């Protein structure tokens with residue numbers, strides 16, 4: 001491990017020395033997905049022994065409901081004979097397994113689907129292959145969505161977009177400057193700002209972000225993934241469900257976080273050893289998908305989505321007749337997934353759906 005720390009840190013150092021301060025987005029990309037030393041590329045970060053826990057790892061109910069969502073979306077698409085079920089960033093493969101199990105109640109849907117996992121991490125791909133070793137549907141692995149055959153598709157993504165590189169700009173007296181990482185006099189990494197303002201940045205900013213104060217931060221991501229996804233969905237018959245930490249409207253604010261051992265860490269210490277994440281701007285994501293022809297549904301909160309998909313009924317069914325200890329666990333999971341307290345997953349996490357323009361209604365997004 002120690003050599004790994006040294007190597008990504010020294011590689012970033014070398015790049016900064018050669019090319020000058022590094023944009024936050026480039027730093028985040030290297031930390032998470034550097035082919036040899038990236039955080040995701042080299043480990044399984046999930047679960048109690050890892051750094052953070054995601055909804056599918058909290059309870060089987062989550063993946064099951066998403067599986068039923070996919071089956072219902074397939075019906076809305078007029079039940080195409082063949083459909084590619086695509087998961088972006090599938091982690092340990094837990095959600096995919098739970099989805100497939102739940103889809104058993106709709107054998108015609110299961111018979112139509114081929115599962116496609118989009119995963120950049122060889123370590124997590126290995127775990128997914130193990131998890132799905134006995135799946136009775138065709139499964140294949142790819143690095144990007146562009147590698148999926150151009151056929152009807154249903155895409156799901158949980159906590160994927162928050163791990164894509166996040167750009168930050170800082171408001172200064174002479175306009176917005178990109179936030180960068182430099183090497184300070186004490187030889188440590190420090191946040192700084194690029195020397196020159198970003199040209200024409202005001203035109204790029206969403207309406208409403210025009211009165212930022214000095215020092216305030218605006219964040220954005222490259223919208224290529226959202227545009228590609230939107231184009232795919234618009235062209236083929238298709239639907240996508242994207243669930244992530246984020247805000248409904250574009251806003252000012254610094255959401256870059258380093259997470260390690262289920263707590264917060266310093267993003268500039270131990271690059272590649274800690275998770276880096278930033279909230280998803282659902283307005284920007286929706287607009288990008290819309291600009292390539294997709295219809296946008298939502299966003300709504302995770303609590304709202306899961307309730308509409310029947311999580312309370314599912315929890316009650318699982319609890320019925322179960323030993324008390326198990327019933328208590330289900331109740332706790334239900335609470336954790338749908339809690340609308342300020343820091344609850346139910347309200348912090350949002351869900352947005354995309355579809356081809358002719359699909360006016362998607363399950364869970366009826367208004």
Ligand code: SAH
Pocket residue numbers: 032033040041046054055056057088089090091092095118119120121124143157158159160163164
């Ligand atoms: N969806 C899972 C895992 C979330 S962690 C869950 O909810 O438990 C983020 C996942 O996205 C990991 O599987 C990570 O390896 C993958 N990932 C991150 N960046 C990626 C990229 N650029 N391309 C493909 N997969 C990526």
